[in-house]
Amino acid sequence: MARKKEKRFVLNQVLDNVLEEKKPLYDIIKGKWNELVFKKPNPLVLELGCGKGEYTVGLARIFPDFNFIGIDIKGDRIAVGAKTATDEGLTNVAFLRTKIHNLEDFFGANEVSEIWITFPDPQPLEGGIKRRLTNPRFLAMYRNVLIEGGTLHLKTDSEPFFDYSVESLKQMGVKNFISTKDLYNSEYNDRHHGIKTRFEEIFTAKGFKINYLATAFATQN
Incomplete structure (x- = not known):
């Protein structure tokens, strides 16, 4: 296992679609993703805590006119998605290795069209609230980097976390969101495009229902 991780770390260093510390563009990419990475002025979509990038790559296959960026601190994980994208010739995919709380170091105001948070x-x-990806601090960051009306999506199997996320949005004054605690049997089922992460496959096989919400962030919600 250690050797496999080591090989993936080396892979990240040579793959052009991975940005990480000490690689070109890492320190200057803010506000310039379409110019320097994708070379196409398409809307940017982020997957936060992307793991192996199932959503990043899956969405890129479906929507060639959007640019997708998977973000995770785990280099051995993003290497899997980065190699898949490279092998498939997907030029609208990139991966950024960093912690989510550094988001505003890499994306400027109004630079992002959509954000996906999948099974965080x-x-x-007790003690973990500040690390929840839907706490008020993180939500404020998302609103800052999203364009006016940009969409935040959340999928999770954890109902307590989902309830917390809904309340966090309400506390921010966000009112225009949709939500369901049984995505696959809801009117919103087509919104996730049939893409499932590895964790989602595991959870649904065990009978867990999938919670989903989406909101279009605006100056006044």
Whole structure:
């Protein structure tokens, strides 16, 4: 396992679609993704905590006129998605290795069209709130980098985390969001485009229902 991880770290260093510390563009990419990475002025879509990039790559296959960026601190994971995209010739895919709380170091205001959060670690209520990807601090960052009316999507199997996320949005004054606690049997099922992460496959096989919400962030919600 250690050797496999080591090989993936080396792979990240040579793949052009991976940005990480000490590689070109890493320190200057803010506000310039379409100019320097994709070379096409398409809308930017982020997958936060992307793991192996199932959503990043899956969406890129379906929507060639959008540019997709998977973000995760785990280099051995993003290497899998980056290699898949490279092998398939997907030029609208990139990966950024960093922590989510550094998001505004890499994306300028109004630079992003959509954000996907897919099966994040729900984090415990006691001591873990500040690391929840839908706490007010993170939500404020998302609103800053999203364009006016940009969409935030959340998928999770954790109902307590989902309830917390809904309340966090309400506390921010966000009102125009849709939500369901049983995505596959809801009117919103087509919104996730049939893409499932590895964790989602595991959870649904065990009978867990999938919670989903989406909101279009605006100056006044």
